[in-house]
């Protein structure tokens with residue numbers, strides 16, 4: 405029943421100004437030379453702050469490079485550019501750079517420091533990297549980061565839709581855990597109760613202050629990080645990813661314009677939770693109303709036709725992955741909600 409070994413981040417700093425101390429955190433761990441991978445389009449002031457911090461604390465920049473695409477090919481290419489003197493790898497920015505940095509660090513067997521500059525999904529602390537291989541998206545095991553450094557001031561300056569995306573990805577934990585328990589009841593799939601509990605509890609924690617001020621961002625960062633921990637404890641993505649993620653993955657594969665991951669998974673969680681018939685649907689609805697989640701969706705409404713195709717394809721996206729979508733044709737109920745639910749007005753076209 406027990407996992408042979410669980411790896412968790414040893415250093416966690418979620419506070420204003422944390423980025424200015426990045427060099428200090430590395431130096432304290434005697435990591436005197438580090439490679440810095442950052443997102444394409446990252447604000448120069450953020451990159452400068454990280455580099456300055458490394459300089460201030462005597463950490464040599466072994467390699468500083470912009471990550472252009474979240475692919476395995478890119479990670480392998482960058483791995484070969486990491487000099488042997490390098491003692492750690494830092495990922496700075498959004499999802500792409502962090503996924504590539506995390507995977508490159510695992511290839512190079514170096515400690516990995518995650519420094520997300522926005523909180524648009526739970527990937528920054530997960531034990532896997534989402535990368536494409538020959539154009540096809542895959543989740544590759546990496547283990548979780550050794551350190552997580554979230555600068556609240558930096559994250560607070562990120563565009564609001566990114567925060568809404570993080571809120572959406574967080575709410576999808578409700579539906580993911582329900583699907584996991586359904587798979588247990590229907591087929592006996594093992595559920596790790598502690599991982600399920602952490603995942604569920606992380607959403608309630610955020611609900612205490614679901615606003616985009618410093619405190620709300622701290623709660624969101626902590627909650628998303630705990631989801632990465634839950635995945636590591638479970639040894640699978642089950643605590644964080646269920647039928648709502650299958651729909652999002654199907655949209656990424658078939659849609660003409662994939663949107664922010666958490667806007668997709670959050671909207672899908674809202675729909676799926678209605679099928680699951682528990683009390684999560686109401687809770688997600690309340691949270692989305694309080695945070696203004698739907699405003700970010702309405703800025704660029706989803707295509708109803710693309711969702712129909714994705715919902716039909718979703719059950720076959722992952723092999724042997726039982727969810728509520730395995731039981732019935734979900735689209736008729738979703739179509740009815742899209743037509744009649746006042747919350748969804750303007751979210752689909």
Ligand SMILES: [Zn+2]
Pocket residue numbers: 525526573649665669
């Ligand atoms: Zn997600």
